[in-house]
Amino acid sequence: MLWVNCMPHKCTKCGREYKDGSTEILKGCASCGGKRFLYVKETELNKDVLEEKSIDEIAQESREDVLEISEPETKEVEMYDRVETIRIVSPGTYELNLEKMAESDQRIVSVGKGGNYIIDLMSMAKDQPKKKKGKSR
Amino acid sequence: MRIFYQTYGTAKKKFSNFLNRFFKRKRTRIGIYGPPNSGKTTLANRIARDWTGDAVGPVSEIPHETRRARKKEDIIISGANGSTITMDIVDTPGVTTKIDYHEFLEYGMDKDEAIIRAREATEGVAEAMHWLREDIDGVIYMLDSTLDPFMQVNIMMIGIIESRRLPVIIVANKIDLPDAIPARIRSAFPQHPVVAVSGLEGRNVESLYETMLECFG
Numbered sequence: 296m297l298w299v300n301c302m303p304h305k306c307t308k309c310g311r312e313y314k315d316g317s318t319e320i321l322k323g324c325a326s327c328g329g330k331r332f333l334y335v336k337e338t339e340l341n342k343d344v345l346e347e348k349s350i351d352e353i354a355q356e357s358r359e360d361v362l363e364i365s366e367p368e369t370k371e372v373e374m375y376d377r378v379e380t381i382r383i384v385s386p387g388t389y390e391l392n393l394e395k396m397a398e399s400d401q402r403i404v405s406v407g408k409g410g411n412y413i414i415d416l417m418s419m420a421k422d423q424p425k426k427k428k429g430k431s432r
Numbered sequence: 433m434r435i436f437y438q439t440y441g442t443a444k445k446k447f448s449n450f451l452n453r454f455f456k457r458k459r460t461r462i463g464i465y466g467p468p469n470s471g472k473t474t475l476a477n478r479i480a481r482d483w484t485g486d487a488v489g490p491v492s493e494i495p496h497e498t499r500r501a502r503k504k505e506d507i508i509i510s511g512a513n514g515s516t517i518t519m520d521i522v523d524t525p526g527v528t529t530k531i532d533y534h535e536f537l538e539y540g541m542d543k544d545e546a547i548i549r550a551r552e553a554t555e556g557v558a559e560a561m562h563w564l565r566e567d568i569d570g571v572i573y574m575l576d577s578t579l580d581p582f583m584q585v586n587i588m589m590i591g592i593i594e595s596r597r598l599p600v601i602i603v604a605n606k607i608d609l610p611d612a613i614p615a616r617i618r619s620a621f622p623q624h625p626v627v628a629v630s631g632l633e634g635r636n637v638e639s640l641y642e643t644m645l646e647c648f649g
Binding site for chain 2: 380381384386387388389390391392393394396397398399400402
């Protein structure tokens with residue numbers, strides 16, 4: 296991201312200038328939240344206003360690539376994809392994985408969100424219960 | 433004397449189990465499931481009172497009042513056409529995906545008590561799921577008619593029950609409340625019989641008993 300430094304950019308959505316090319320734009324435009332920015336020469340900073348052109352038109356003329364800020368995906372892992380049956384978020388706060396509980400009595404407990412697990416080996420050592428004969432369904 | 437009663441009690445139970453095995457008496461075990469505060473214990477008490485004159489357990493407005501599964505055995509339900517079914521009713525703790533002790537503080541509970549309740553409720557959910565897997569022949573799934581039935585926990589639980597191929601009746605409870613919309617539950621789960629009742633007032637429970645005879649008989 297070094298190339299961002301000292302390079303003036305404009306938000307393609309609202310036209311806000313970032314003269315010093317600060318790392319501020321990496322969080323998106325402070326005015327409109329836009330994620331796409333165009334590098335413009337210092338001398339052409341106000342071209343869009345003076346010539347009543349959109350930033351996209353200026354981008355086509357200058358043939359500069361539009362910088363797009365992409366955020367790392369912080370996708371929440373779905374409950375059924377989790378390995379644990381119970382997550383202890385904090386003392387007295389629990390998240391329960393019902394689908395894992397419905398599968399077996401085996402218990403894997405995770406503590407906090409740091410990836411610490413407590414594995415109840417006793418629950419895993421239990422024999423599978425025998426199916427009842429003639430059970431009405 | 434106490435030892436005598438204990439020995440007598442054990443012998444009686446063993447003899448009863450022997451007779452049950454010998455005559456292969458057919459009993460259906462029905463689990464009452466649903467999210468906390470949907471009226472599971474109220475309905476279990478209603479069924480037990482109507483058919484045995486007894487009760488199953490205490491009820492409360494604080495969620496997770498039932499934290500251990502409670503069983504009422506040998507309930508014989510008979511229908512209008514004379515058909516009967518003998519069943520054990522299992523009242524289970526409310527099933528949910530998240531338990532937070534802060535919820536209980538709003539009911540005036542102190543922090544330590546609330547944390548213990550949260551832990552017990554977590555164990556209760558695990559126990560309810562154990563029963564569902566091992567020992568249940570049919571399910572009554574309770575829903576509060578005043579709430580949105582499309583909650584993740586309901587969709588998940590109905591899916592689990594369906595995957596285990598257990599017969600299920602969905603009860604749209606609390607129809608005595610003015611903002612109850614049982615039709616919303618019917619449209620949410622069209623694949624299962626839905627009976628709208630008020631467990632508290634006993635409204636329409638006869639219809640539930642008839643549906644139980646049809647589904648679990």
